[in-house]
Amino acid sequence: MAELNCFVTQILQVSPIMKIIRIKPDGWELPEYKAGQFVALGLHASASRCADATDEPRKLAPTKLIKRAYSIASSSTQNFVEFYITLVHSGALTPRIFDLKLGDKIWMGKKATGMFTLSEIDDNQNVVLIATGTGVAPYMSMLRSNALQRKGKIMVIHGAANSWDLGYSSELNLLESMAPNFIYHPTITEPDKEPSGWTGDTRFIEAIWKDTVLEDKLGFRPTAEDTHIFLCGNPIMIDGMKEILDTEGFTVHTKRQEGQIHIEEF
Numbered sequence: 280m281a282e283l284n285c286f287v288t289q290i291l292q293v294s295p296i297m298k299i300i301r302i303k304p305d306g307w308e309l310p311e312y313k314a315g316q317f318v319a320l321g322l323h324a325s326a327s328r329c330a331d332a333t334d335e336p337r338k339l340a341p342t343k344l345i346k347r348a349y350s351i352a353s354s355s356t357q358n359f360v361e362f363y364i365t366l367v368h369s370g371a372l373t374p375r376i377f378d379l380k381l382g383d384k385i386w387m388g389k390k391a392t393g394m395f396t397l398s399e400i401d402d403n404q405n406v407v408l409i410a411t412g413t414g415v416a417p418y419m420s421m422l423r424s425n426a427l428q429r430k431g432k433i434m435v436i437h438g439a440a441n442s443w444d445l446g447y448s449s450e451l452n453l454l455e456s457m458a459p460n461f462i463y464h465p466t467i468t469e470p471d472k473e474p475s476g477w478t479g480d481t482r483f484i485e486a487i488w489k490d491t492v493l494e495d496k497l498g499f500r501p502t503a504e505d506t507h508i509f510l511c512g513n514p515i516m517i518d519g520m521k522e523i524l525d526t527e528g529f530t531v532h533t534k535r536q537e538g539q540i541h542i543e544e545f
């Protein structure tokens with residue numbers, strides 16, 4: 280059986296189906312990684328599943344190491360790694376992760392990968408970081424590393440169903456009040472469920488982009504010449520935004536072709 284090589288050092292229940300989890304390597308050095316990259320996490324199928332998990336579609340051999348990719352949310356300079364994870368009730372790995380207690384062990388792949396980083400983008404360019412749900416994780420890593428030292432403006436647009444699903448909102452609000460080049464714009468799509476009201480945006484991200492919010496908050500309308508757009512999370516939001524950005528002259532960034540739209544689908 281593969282050895283579980285990390286300890287769980289912190290668990291924060293953000294909402295009934297979202298947790299922020301920190302892990303530390305057990306006797307080995309974390310690899311160098313760029314903010315925005317992801318690693319694999321894993322647990323054996325023999326690990327217990329959380330109480331609100333539903334039946335698994337298929338039975339797995341107890342010794343099987345179930346592995347999935349997770350974006351790192353912590354700064355690349357820390358000696359721990361943080362993740363922001365949504366529970367998929369019928370899933371193979373997340374119900375097992377949601378049953379972990381402090382001090383329990385988990386496996387983490389020793390190599391971080393991914394091109395979803397700011398490292399190739401000119402410092403003077405602006406960046407709009409757009410996420411749904413836990414898609415905000417790689418942006419937290421960027422902001423907690425060195426993104427705020429960039430010369431261009433940085434905006435985070437974060438969409439979720441309810442205000443309590445907007446993980447990291449207090450940290451992002453605080454950053455907005457402290458960093459002159461940073462703007463945070465949260466939106467929720469189920470305002471009727473808010474117990475104490477919600478005075479913020481309630482539109483889908485696509486509608487926000489088409490509106491004048493960006494001009495109002497950034498002071499200019501982003502174009503393909505001056506701004507890179509990052510899209511992370513729900514594939515429906517990513518497709519919708521790609522379609523709109525395409526009509527405005529933005530192109531998708533790939534290994535072969537430079538572009539201004541950077542995508543990470545969960």
Ligand SMILES: Cc1cc2nc3c(=O)[nH]c(=O)nc-3n(C[C@H](O)[C@H](O)[C@H](O)COP(=O)(O)OP(=O)(O)OC[C@H]3O[C@@H](n4cnc5c(N)ncnc54)[C@H](O)[C@@H]3O)c2cc1C
Pocket residue numbers: 317347348349350351362363364365366367369370371372373374413414416543544545
């Ligand atoms: C590069 C990359 C980075 C990722 N980073 C994160 C991250 O930071 N946080 C995070 O929570 N997830 C992240 N994911 C998703 C993650 O890898 C798993 O797919 C997810 O946690 C579900 O795993 P599971 O084993 O519990 O479910 P599985 O057994 O793999 O999936 C069960 C079913 O649930 C559906 N499903 C998968 N994900 C979701 C979801 N989020 N919501 C609803 N249904 C879903 C699938 O269609 C599948 O049919 C990332 C994925 C990639 C590719």
